Amino acid sequence: MIDVKETSLKSMLDRAINEAKNNQSSPLLSMTKKIHDINPLRFFEAAEQLAMNRSFWSATAETFYIVGAGSACDLADGAKTIEQMEENWQNLLAEAIIHNPYKTSGTGLLTLGGMSFDRAEHKSERWKNFSHLSFIIPEFILTKNDDSCYLTINIRVREDDHPGQLAERMKRMERTLLDSSVSLPRALSIKSTEDVAPSEWKQTVKCAADYIKQHHADKIVLARELQVKLSDEAHITPILRGLIETQTNSYVFAFERGEDCFLGASPERLVKQDKDKVLSTCLAGTAPRGKTQKEDARIANSLLHDEKNRSEHDFVVKMIRQSMDHYCFNVDVPEKPVIYPLKNLQHLYTPVTATLRKWHSIFDIIGKLHPTPALGGVPREKSLAFIRNHERLDRGWYGAPVGWLDSNFNGEFAVGIRSGLVQGDQVSLFAGCGIVRDSDPEEEYDETNIKFMPMLSVLGG
Structure with missing residues (x-):
């Protein structure tokens, strides 16, 4: 990593082009500057005017946003495993020319993306635009952290580039992206919904419970799909905006690939890195919210003492701790879970904190934790x-890690649940639940209906 002090885009381009000529390479130039406050959603909408694929990340509880526009490169190009992708990341960092005097989390050279739930599965036509691994380094990144806004420009520079022309092109695009007068489109309405094979899904739940009773497994998570037809082509x-306003304590995300967009509001953090400190959270065991404060407290207390949900939760806690032990020390796990409230649901919640061992990274933990x-x-x-043998659904990126990491050893990944795949005026929504030996198909079906609610509510349902 070459850390430079120049502040002029043209002077940095001059340096990068000279480096490209001298080393016969194509270095990535990354420049971060502080800018005036701008609505991240207007930046996101402006990127569509430039026909740029977009990425979006928000931790709603922290007033933290990252919005990416365009693609300087895809880290996963040529990589079939997480390990190969991390090697690409490290090689890119070693050669990149970076100007970032702020060191704020989410600034500097940064990548956003995700992966398939099961990379061993053959990809269906529906997910054709989403590679099994895809992490984009956007051309433009807006980072909003509390009251501060930053703009990062990333450019892959070649030896025959003209610095003046390239700088002018980037400035024109920047003006469009930072145009605060961009209007936001209105939400659409739902025309119809179709539950995909509900009877077959309930039968699969029964089959899974029988399989568990025969001691072949302790728990199996089954997902299903709800297809939504909108009144017109969707505006992302x-x-x-609806997810940000309604899904507090969640990670709101969107990743465009071609004409398609995978988006959602996940309450489940997989792992967060802050230098050498890492945090993972167990969010397993689900119940609805009550209509009154008294009913809500009663449901929460019942969830805390429910044997099925506590058992399901303990499975996850144990696995996360064992995974952390491979790459971390000072692993700390509370003895009992607490309630994690969302608008429509409440979950059992246990945080797991640790210190990352030297020479290990957030990718190591992701590979160990998922799924x-x-x-x-x-x-x-x-x-x-x-x-693989019984579920009719190709999960694609549903239920898989999605998130970001930067060149300052910060990053955060969530599990892509409470989500859907938008394709024109069609949206495929996904929801799942954990099956154990005494699971009742009708109750599990009802639980997935509750989990569809966050997305249905913002689609106009």
Whole structure:
């Protein structure tokens, strides 16, 4: 990593082009500056005017946003495993020319993306635009952290580039992206919904429970799909706005690939890195919210003492701790879970904190954690085998890690649940639940209906 002090885009481009000529390479130039406050959703909407694929990340509880526009490169290009992608990241960092005097989390050279839930599965036509691994370094990144806003420009520079022309092109695009007068489109309405094979899904739940009773597995997570037809082609910005306004304590995300967009509001953090400190959270065990404060407290107390939900939760806690032990020390796990409230649901919640060992990274932990028992099952390989053989759904990026990391050893990944795939005027929504030996198909079906609510509500349902 070459850390430079120049502040002029043209002077940095001059340096990068000279480096490209001298080394016969194509270095990535990354420049971060502080800018006036701007609505992240207007930046996101303006990027569509430039026909740029977009990425969006928001931690709603922290007033933290990252919005990406365009693509300077895809880290996962040529990589088939997380390990190969991390090697690409480290090589890129070693050669990049970076100007970032702020060192604020989410600034500097940064990548956003995700992966398939099961990379061993053959990808269906529906997910054709989403590679099994895809992490984009956007051309433009807006980072909003509390009251401060930053703009990062990333450019892949070649030896025959003209610095003046390239600088002018980037400035024109910047003016468009930072135009505060960009209007936000209105939300659409739902025309119809179709539950995909509900009877077959309930039968699969029964089959999974029988499989568990025969001691082949302890838990299997099954997902299903709800297809939504909208009144017109979807606008992504108002969907994100609705999720931000309604889904507090969640990670609101969107990743465009071609004409398609995978988006959602996940309450489940997979792992967060702050230098050498890491945090993972167990969010397993679900109940609805009450209509009154008294009813809400009663449901929460029942969830805390429910044997099925506590057992499901403990599976996840144990697995996360074992995974952290591989790459961390000072692993700390509270003895009992607490309630994590959302607008429509409440969950059992246990945080796991640790210190990352030297020479290990957030990618190591992601590879070890995914899929957690909350999304796959226990034991992992047997539950995944059952899902591959019995689940009708191609999960794609649903239930898989999505998130970001930067060149200052910060990053955060969530599990892509409470989510959907937008394709024109069609949206495929996904929801799942953990099946154990005494699971009732009708109750599990009702639980997935509750989990569809966050997305349905912002689509106009």
